[in-house]
Amino acid sequence: MPKKTIVYPYIPNSVPEVKAELMKEVGVTDPMDLYEEIPDHLRFKEELKLPEPILDEYSIRRHTDEILKKNKTADEYLCFLGAGCAPHFVPAVCDEINGRGEFLTAYVGDSMGDHGKWQALFEYCSLMGELLDMDILSIPMYDGGQAASSSLRMANRINNRKKVLLPATMNPEIFMVVKNYLNSVPQPEIEIVQIKFDPNTGLMDLNDLKNNMSNDVCAVFIENPSYLGFIETQAEEIGKIARQAGAEFIVYTDPISLGVMEAPANYGATITCGDYHPLGLHLGAGGCQGGFIATHDDMKYISEFKDLMFGLTDTIQEGEWGFGEVLYDRTSYGSRDKGKEFTGTSTGLWAITAGVYLSLMGPKGMQEVGTTIMQNSQYAAKKLSAIPGVKIQLSSPFFKEFVVNFDMTGKTVAEINKKLLEFKIFGGKDLSHDFPQFGQSALYCVTEIHQQKDIDKLAYALQGVISC
């Protein structure tokens, strides 16, 4: 039976008459003649083995909905998972703006026709600059992992040293990204040393840091607040140790902490980096991450950024803002393999969203959200630690996340989390694989979206799970 002709709504020239007219224009009678440059033996002669299409829009929507409904969601469950993707409040205007088709479907257009996109990304850099108290940012990166990795590569180019010191408490996912990114041919060019930590506080072991410190250290990297939630209270001292040895001091920070926590630049960071996901973006199954790097206004740093930079300038029209490419030849778009690392499509839409978020929040909003997170998470830690057998693993002050140890309950985190699902709760991230020294521990994340009743419910559920 001959195949039925389908006119696809997204392929307008699939209308047979139009197609025939165009084919006549270009002088072919068979569509395959369009491909005469592809030798016959390199053509795929079979039919792709793909499912039968779902042609109409209602049915594809229904079909996709049925698949997505198999997922349990943080809409329906209480989510205490963070570990780099914490649930935060997303103002409606953030979704409104990133849903604007003009931003959603723009790409690499120049600064006149895409003036708004250039301005929105310039504003993202500017707003982040205020939060971080630093002057220089590029347009965004893939995620925090890329930001951490590129910060280290920048440091390496700045001082040409070959050893980086990272905390052993580092986010394991980001560590994996960094490890691959510092790799080279034929052997890793940059040596990674992980600095020990105090098991009671999580803080960096300064003796181990000093023992590893030398004039060949390229950078000392810390997270603050850390992956495990604790605040690295020795940050200023670590920075001094690093800078005295001529190394860069890189601080990976959580931007939503910076209304209450000091900007790393003000305790000595020479490079600040992180993931701006907390600023107005949804969980999105991890698909709403975005990386940033910031430095002071110094050509030594500016010329080492790998991504595009949009600079504010004038136009030929008096009083009008315009935008231009800054140091384009730095980038691989300008100089191919002679550029800094590589650049490409990253997370522009999410950066615009983070800019909207910071515009809405203002200084007061950032201070308040930081305060609420501190209060709610401290309350949660207090509440959980009152449950028999449950203890808070680290004694340091923390922001948003903290390590909860269940060793004395006789149950594994996996068992506890399975049971918590019955209470419609996503328990904390199981750390027993990545941090076996903490035994059966989980990383709990509490933010401004958790109300007291949510935290109380968690405590109640955990009590029940543990005692049964």
Place this chain on the structure above:
Amino acid sequence: MARQQRKLLRDNYHQARWDEPIIFEMSVPGERGVLVPMASEEIASQVGDGASAIPASLRRKKAPALPEVNQMRVNRHYYHLSQETLGTDVTLGISEGTCTMKYSPKVQEHMASRHPGIVEVHPHQDPETMQGLLEIYYKVEQFLKEVSGMDAFSLQPGGGAHAVYTNASIIRAYHRARGDHKRTEIITTMFSHPCDAATPNTAGFKVITLMPDESGYPDLEAMKAALSERTAGIMITNPEDTGIYNPRIEEYVRAAHAVGALCSYDQANANGMLGIHRAKEANFDLVHFNLHKTFSAPHGSMGPATGAVGVKEFLKPYLPVPRVEFDGQKYTLNYNYPESIGKVRTFFGNANVVLKTYMWIMQHGADGLKEAAICSVLNNQYFMKKISQIPGVVIPYAKGKRRLEQVRYSWEKLMQDTGVGTDDVNRRLVDFGIEHYWTSHHPWVVPEPFTLEPCESYNKEDMDEYIEVLQQISKEAYEDPDFVKKAPYKAASHRPTHSAIDDPELIAVTWRQYQKKKGLRK
């Protein structure tokens, strides 16, 4: 009025020009854009102000100097900025050749950005609670395997260049695992995307770039001369940015394989070849697709995006982790690949982009994918024929050969005749409501280049409108070159005084840096 008489040229067009301030200029002390949740009174009474737990040295001393703007003004401001942006939803994306600016169906966007089954899923949930998400990942991998002929895919990289970087990392891991440490070089071609040179360099390789021969193909003899026991791999595009398919592609692959190198196929622009030509038949070992191009996900003002990496079975152990697996009943995440390069991105990459890809493939099936490819090539050949007739246009290389999905054109003749070059035409384009076009990556091997790609989303009238605009600009250039040079007139903003800012004195990438340079702030 009859259709034929309707004019296509939008000469009455004017883009929104809001003369919009920078958001900081809109600040009114005390205004609030949004109120945030506060801790309950009971919580506050139990733990105090929370923030005093932070040691003094690490407490924020001076509030960030963010603007204070009420919500309506923030919303209006960003609406204005969006209206000053020519996304493909409002203009002809034909302009951005090599970028495949196809229509991104709204039904996909609505599911990906509104359905709690993706928006409200945490990537560290127990896999049993995200079976739907893993099903989407698993199935998209199977679809892409079929479309390319490769044996395994990773959907983790966050963009096309990121995928090419991942492939360079895999090539490195493969040779190292075999104890072959001599392989320190990667060969690419000048008309391959810059990332095919930049990412292997980032991965630590020495990069050799081949120039095109007089026919526009990469020089095969030069490549044979460059290949040796030091060659780790070749990373090339086909068709290259010129839209010329290299019919001898197999010979390049064969020559590379003969010295033990791997072959990586940059198929960021596979749109013209879906169901017609695959990496497998050309004997490539690695491939990548840009899901935000060929598979219809939008470009999002430069992301989020996904570069899907595909490899042959023998390279599967090196793919990033976790891998999504299926035992016939359950989808699981497997991290147990000890030879894996590890991760290139946190979590699983951009799930929203993967979901859109899933929907697009499911809406089209095998026949629809092939129809998209055919119509994109048909459009391009029609378009090229018409563009070639515009005074001032030159089409370098491969005369008389059919191009696939895009063409790199040149205004070299227009420049010689009138002094109007590609940058001038590009600025004038927006006066007709059309997005600036893509000239070329650097260096400009083709003089005064512009690269157009009328993919399958555009109908004949869209193409004819575009052609008419270029005809008009060409006419203007011959009649009044200065007029074109001073464009744009109707865009959201005029020509910047500095479109390339290389002087450190003029660099202002943030508002604070600008203010400091102007002496408005300490």
